[in-house]
Amino acid sequence: MVFMAVDLESLRVLSAVVETGSFAKAADRLHKTQSSVSYQISKLEQQLGAQVFDRSSYRAKLTPVGLRILEEGRRLLQQAAYVARLVDQFSEGWEPKLELVVDGMLPTAPVLGVLKEMTDLAIPTRIQFCTEFLGGVQQRFEQQQADLMLVLDYQTDPAYSAISLQALEVVLVVSREHPLAARQALDTRELHAFVELTVHDSSYSSAYGGLQTFGGERVFYLSDFRTKKEALLQGLGFGWMPLEQIRHELLNGQLQEVDYQGGSRFSYSPLLVFRKNEPLGRAGEMLKEKLQQVFG
Amino acid sequence: MVFMAVDLESLRVLSAVVETGSFAKAADRLHKTQSSVSYQISKLEQQLGAQVFDRSSYRAKLTPVGLRILEEGRRLLQQAAYVARLVDQFSEGWEPKLELVVDGMLPTAPVLGVLKEMTDLAIPTRIQFCTEFLGGVQQRFEQQQADLMLVLDYQTDPAYSAISLQALEVVLVVSREHPLAARQALDTRELHAFVELTVHDSSYSSAYGGLQTFGGERVFYLSDFRTKKEALLQGLGFGWMPLEQIRHELLNGQLQEVDYQGGSRFSYSPLLVFRKNEPLGRAGEMLKEKLQQVFG
DNA sequence: ACCTTATGATCAAATAATTCGATGGTGTTT
DNA sequence: AAACACCATCGAATTATTTGATCATAAGGT
Numbered sequence: 001m002v003f004m005a006v007d008l009e010s011l012r013v014l015s016a017v018v019e020t021g022s023f024a025k026a027a028d029r030l031h032k033t034q035s036s037v038s039y040q041i042s043k044l045e046q047q048l049g050a051q052v053f054d055r056s057s058y059r060a061k062l063t064p065v066g067l068r069i070l071e072e073g074r075r076l077l078q079q080a081a082y083v084a085r086l087v088d089q090f091s092e093g094w095e096p097k098l099e100l101v102v103d104g105m106l107p108t109a110p111v112l113g114v115l116k117e118m119t120d121l122a123i124p125t126r127i128q129f130c131t132e133f134l135g136g137v138q139q140r141f142e143q144q145q146a147d148l149m150l151v152l153d154y155q156t157d158p159a160y161s162a163i164s165l166q167a168l169e170v171v172l173v174v175s176r177e178h179p180l181a182a183r184q185a186l187d188t189r190e191l192h193a194f195v196e197l198t199v200h201d202s203s204y205s206s207a208y209g210g211l212q213t214f215g216g217e218r219v220f221y222l223s224d225f226r227t228k229k230e231a232l233l234q235g236l237g238f239g240w241m242p243l244e245q246i247r248h249e250l251l252n253g254q255l256q257e258v259d260y261q262g263g264s265r266f267s268y269s270p271l272l273v274f275r276k277n278e279p280l281g282r283a284g285e286m287l288k289e290k291l292q293q294v295f296g
Numbered sequence: 297m298v299f300m301a302v303d304l305e306s307l308r309v310l311s312a313v314v315e316t317g318s319f320a321k322a323a324d325r326l327h328k329t330q331s332s333v334s335y336q337i338s339k340l341e342q343q344l345g346a347q348v349f350d351r352s353s354y355r356a357k358l359t360p361v362g363l364r365i366l367e368e369g370r371r372l373l374q375q376a377a378y379v380a381r382l383v384d385q386f387s388e389g390w391e392p393k394l395e396l397v398v399d400g401m402l403p404t405a406p407v408l409g410v411l412k413e414m415t416d417l418a419i420p421t422r423i424q425f426c427t428e429f430l431g432g433v434q435q436r437f438e439q440q441q442a443d444l445m446l447v448l449d450y451q452t453d454p455a456y457s458a459i460s461l462q463a464l465e466v467v468l469v470v471s472r473e474h475p476l477a478a479r480q481a482l483d484t485r486e487l488h489a490f491v492e493l494t495v496h497d498s499s500y501s502s503a504y505g506g507l508q509t510f511g512g513e514r515v516f517y518l519s520d521f522r523t524k525k526e527a528l529l530q531g532l533g534f535g536w537m538p539l540e541q542i543r544h545e546l547l548n549g550q551l552q553e554v555d556y557q558g559g560s561r562f563s564y565s566p567l568l569v570f571r572k573n574e575p576l577g578r579a580g581e582m583l584k585e586k587l588q589q590v591f592g
Numbered sequence: 593a594c595c596t597t598a599t600g601a602t603c604a605a606a607t608a609a610t611t612c613g614a615t616g617g618t619g620t621t622t
Numbered sequence: 623a624a625a626c627a628c629c630a631t632c633g634a635a636t637t638a639t640t641t642g643a644t645c646a647t648a649a650g651g652t
Contacts, residue, residue, distance in 0.1 A: 006380050008303055009610095023629060036611050038630065043610095048383045058619050059628065065383065068392035068422065072379045079375060083368045084302055087344045087361065096364035126364060305639095319600060332640050334601065339639090354648045355599065 008080055010044035011073035013037055014052065018062060018070055044069075089124040095281030097126045099146035104131040104199065104224055105242050106150060106168060106270055106295075114290040118283065125283035133199045133224075141273070147284050150291065152268045162271040163288075165295040169243040172264040173255045175235035181256045188214055188262060195220055195237030197228050240266075270295060304376055306340035307369035309333055310348065314358060314366055385420040391577030393422045395442035400427040400495065400520055401538050402446060402464065402566055406590040414583060421579035429495045429520075437569070443580050446587060448564045458567040459584075461591040465539040468560040469551045471531035480555045484510055487556065491516055491533030493524050536562075566591060 016026040017037065027034040045052050052066035062070065090096055102111055108131065115129055132140050134152070141149040152168070154160070174180045180194055191214050200221040220237060222228040225245060232239060233249065238258055243265075249255040257264050272291055274280060280288060312322040313333065323330040341348050348362035358366065386392055398407055404427065411425055428436050430448070437445040448464070450456070470476045476490055487510050496517040516533060518524040521541060528535060529545065534554055539561075545551040553560050568587055570576060576584060 005304065005308075006376055007305070008301065012301075022627080024627075032610095033612055034629075035613080035631080039610070042630090048380065050383045050387065055629075064392045065386050068382065068386075069379065071422075072375075072382065076372065076375050076379060079368075079372050080302055083365065083372060084344065086364065086368065087346045090346065090361050090364075096360045126367075318598080320598075328639095329641055330600070331602080331642080335639070338601090349600095351600075 006044065006047050006073075006076075008077065010040045010047070011069075011077055013040040014044060014066075014070055015074055015077065017041065017060075022059065086124055093282040094124045095147075095283055096124075097128065098281070098283045098287065099128045099144065099148070100130075100287065101137050101141045101146045101149040101151075102129065102131050103137045103151050103270070104133050105152060105170070105268075107242070107244050110294040111150070111291070114287065114294055117290060118287060123283050123286075125281065127283065127287075131224075147274065147278075147280060148287060148291075149273045150295075151271055151273060154271065154273060159276055160273050161276050162273045163292060165270045165272060165292065167267045167269050170240050170266045170268060171243050171246070171250070172238065172258040172260055173232060173241055173246060173250070174238040174258055175233055176253055176256050177235045178238065180238055180258055184259045186258065186260050191238070191258075191260065194218075197222060197231050197237040197239035199223070199225060199228055302340065302343050302369075302372075304373060306336045306343070307365075307373055309336040310340060310362075310366055311370055311373065313337065313356075318355065382420055389578040390420045391443075391579055392420075393424065394577070394579045394583065395424045395440065395444070396426075396583065397433050397437045397442045397445040397447075398425065398427050399433045399447050399566070400429050401448060401466070401564075402591075403538070403540050407446070407587070410583065410586040410590055413586065414579065419579050419582075421577065423579065423583075427520075443570065443574075443576060444583060444587075445569045446591075447567055447569060450567065450569060455572055456569050457572050458569045459588060461566045461568060461588065463563045463565050466536050466562045466564060467539050467542070467546070468534065468536055468554040468556055469528060469542060469546070470534040470554055471529055472549055472552050473531045474534065476534055476554055477552045481557055482555055483557050487534070487554075490514075493518060493527050493533045493535035495519070495521060495524055 013026065013030065013032075016030050017023055020026045020029055023037045023041070024034045027037040030037070041052065048069065050065050050069075051063050052069060053060040054063050086096075100111075100115075102108070111129070115127060118127060130140065137149055137151045138154045140146065141151075150165075154162070178194075180186070180191075183190070195218045196214055197220050200223060218237075220231065222231055225241065228239060229241060229246060229249075231237065232241065232246075233254060241255075243250075246255055250257065272288060272295075274284070274288065309322065309326065309328075312326050313319055316322045316325055319333045319337070320330045323333040326333070337348065344365065346361050346365075347359050348365060349356035350359050382392075396407075396411075398404070407425070411423060414423060426436065433445050433447045434450045436442065437447075446461075450458070474490075476482070476487075479486070491514045492510055493516050496519060514533075516527070518527055521537065524535060525537060525542060525545075527533065528537065528542075529550060537551075539546075542551055546553065568584060568591075570580070570584065
């Protein structure tokens with residue numbers, strides 16, 4: 001009467017008994033003897049602490065509890081079969097996991113679209129995806145041994161290969177209500193007087209070139225570009241934004257390009273980076289292809 | 297090296313090893329010896345046909361495949377624990393299944409509301425629900441050994457108990473565009489000239505009293521009251537409808553009550569019927585209570 | 593370096609779990 | 623009534639699992 005864990009073998013036997021309709025036929029199908037089937041069933045009943053078959057009449061008949069156990073048991077067996085099947089698929093080139101790190105500056109919609117395509121294919125690979133910013137991307141890539149990163153810039157490493165994708169334009173903007181909107185031919189020193197908005201880069205080494213903070217007195221760190229855009233719209237300060245994400249606001253005038261002498265636009269070619277030594281599995285290759293297609 | 301089914305014990309061991317961090321500690325926790333743990337792990341690896349741990353370095357480290365197997369294995373173990381737990385709950389009075397058959401003439405929203413309340417409670421009982429019409433309700437109740445039926449009328453059986461609920465009104469209606477809309481003090485013979493709309497009753501014995509077909513020349517059978525209502529609105533014919541389902545259309549005049557001499561309204565008390573001899577389980581009692589509350 | 597401790601593999605022996613084969617009782621079919 | 627199918631049960635045979643001991647290797651501390 002003690003609580004014992006069920007085991008799959010007895011559930012397998014139960015299922016066979018119900019399918020074939022009798023203990024003896026089940027034994028036959030499972031290449032066992034009838035007494036062995038009897039044994040497994042009574043073991044199951046002991047483990048569960050409940051009758052599974054009603055033996056009062058001639059043929060053993062499933063009890064209501066038994067019926068329910070059968071249903072749940074079959075679910076369990078299916079899951080177990082899935083686990084076993086997984087390994088075969090891994091040996092056929094599908095990798096157990098695939099991790100992708102993407103710079104949040106890139107438009108996420110196409111990435112998500114690609115990921116949806118992949119998951120719709122019911123690939124055995126567990127795909128994980130996260131976004132970081134600037135140096136944070138590479139940091140995460142290295143720290144958690146991700147397989148691919150889609151990044152604007154990275155510290156080159158001979159162990160990595162990179163594929164260059166279509167350029168992404170970045171613009172220095174402010175709200176039209178902001179004092180800077182009216183100013184012209186600004187230099188860096190002038191910008192220092194205002195609040196700069198930037199997305200928090202979780203990497204320690206902020207030693208990245210390119211669109212950098214201007215190093216003014218007040219720099220506000222936001223968590224992502226969506227928040228940053230809102231802050232910009234509210235006129236909190238100025239900052240760089242991917243053109244794609246503010247095209248609409250530039251057109252309707254809510255946001256304005258800052259007339260900065262150092263250049264208010266930059267182009268970045270996103271890079272699709274992966275490790276040279278550890279070749280990607282089938283899912284990784286597929287993802288790489290699809291990303292190139294979408295961003296290429 | 298043959299394909300073998302996984303078994304839960306080795307997955308349990310795998311999980312313990314990962315949780316404790318070493319074979320020996322896992323052995324300790326599981327009250328086994330370290331060599332036994334070794335055995336189970338290597339058995340698992342054989343069953344799967346893949347390495348689960350990487351033994352090349354000092355401490356055994358999960359391989360990527362192993363990690364994935366662990367994740368899936370834990371899901372499996374949880375499911376198994378659930379199956380074991382089910383039986384305990386059944387022995388505490390929860391029944392394995394509960395089936396309810398409802399007459400489609402009754403408003404389904406309150407029934408569904410009650411069912412949602414019950415499923416939200418995460419009751420172990422599997423609840424099934426279906427709707428039929430008139431005699432079909434009882435037929436299904438008997439045929440598939442349902443536990444409860446909510447019906448307008450039934451052939452009394454000493455083995456059943458019934459609780460009477462709040463009355464439901466049924467009205468004989470037509471579209472305002474229909475010729476019958478203008479006629480007054482109609483008798484049965486006059487009605488025979490028009491198309492009668494009725495919901496198909498799947499029971500063979502149509503020997504039910506009350507709102508019956510009028511036995512005219514053309515009787516159209518619809519599959520349910522929603523369809524019937526649409527047919528009525530289109531002016532296809534006349535027919536009985538539960539007041540609740542056409543209250544709105546009567547008010548705005550789209551549908552009109554037929555001035556029938558035999559009476560254009562009937563009241564039915566829905567009955568909540570269950571078997572006397574087989575007492576309901578906890579879920580059944582709960583459902584009965586809730587239905588009484590909602591329909592009482 | 594040296595000693596100590598922890599990790600995990602492996603082996604033969606012991607133990608436990610499962611299967612087999614045979615037997616028997618009971619209900620069905622013909 | 624005879625033949626058959628269903629299932630329980632028992633001891634023996636067979637497998638699976640655990641144990642306890644021993645070994646090689648790596649980590650940690652002095």
